[in-house]
Amino acid sequence: MSKVSDTVQNSAAFYDDIASDYDVMTGFQKRFVQEKPFFNLLVQKYGITTALDAGAGTGFHSLLLAQLGVKVTSVDSSAEMLKRVKAHSREMNLELKTVRSDFQNLREEVPGTYDAVISMGNSLAHILSREELRTVFQNFMLKLNAGGILFLQLLNYSKILARREIIQSAKEANGITFVRYYEFCDPLLKFNILRLETKNGVIEHTLHTTLLRPIVKDEILSLLADVGFTKTKVSGGISMEEYQPMKSKDLVVLARKE
Ligand SMILES: C[S@@+](CC[C@H](N)C(=O)[O-])C[C@H]1O[C@@H](n2cnc3c(N)ncnc32)[C@H](O)[C@@H]1O
Known part of the structure; x- marks a missing residue:
């Protein structure tokens, strides 16, 4: 039996449907080993005692930070x-x-302010217009304490767009193959996850699709400056290596609220 849908879902419906596969697909346990040392440094360097994880997914970064106190x-x-x-x-x-909320409604729906707002794992690419992204950055600013930091991780769309990189990843785990791939529908991308599982010799396949907006460095920097962020630093990964537009896998941004 196979279920194929070419329907484009909004991001909440898309993630509701793939939630049970997300940890297997993204290597939940392995990420702790890879990312913990860096977050430890970040927490210490900026004296982070409270954090808002915007687009927490299944909670990997939230749990990592909670482990760090x-x-x-x-x-x-x-x-x-x-x-x-x-x-x-x-x-x-x-x-x-x-808290179940959209980034666009954080101001009304999430109480309090924080030492850090983080948005990791390309979550911001789900914001489909520049104006909405500006609102989201304004909300992040409002949710920060004075001196607080904003930490963002996106895929490096400068490279992906220039090279027309269709296949984002192909991964086999627990007998299931996940192929994450794009269709280029300028100015947006269709983000597809094709899930293949063999049962009794038959390949079952399911396709989920949502839209992404490929945001690049200059737009992020200009919007962050517009809403008042300062001391913005760009890097090519969470360990703060140099950002190289045609090489880096990620675009990582660290900014401050004065
Ligand atoms: C690719 S996942 C990343 C999850 C996690 N940060 C990680 O690194 O594994 C993107 C997450 O952002 C959430 N998301 C997308 N658009 C959102 C929005 N407008 N408001 C709140 N959450 C959103 C999705 O539901 C999903 O859980």
């Missing part, structure tokens, strides 16, 4: 992703607050 609020628009955050926090005996 940070009080975390995990925000996501997908109820199914947030269920996984809660399940992980119970399993790991860590306390977290979860």
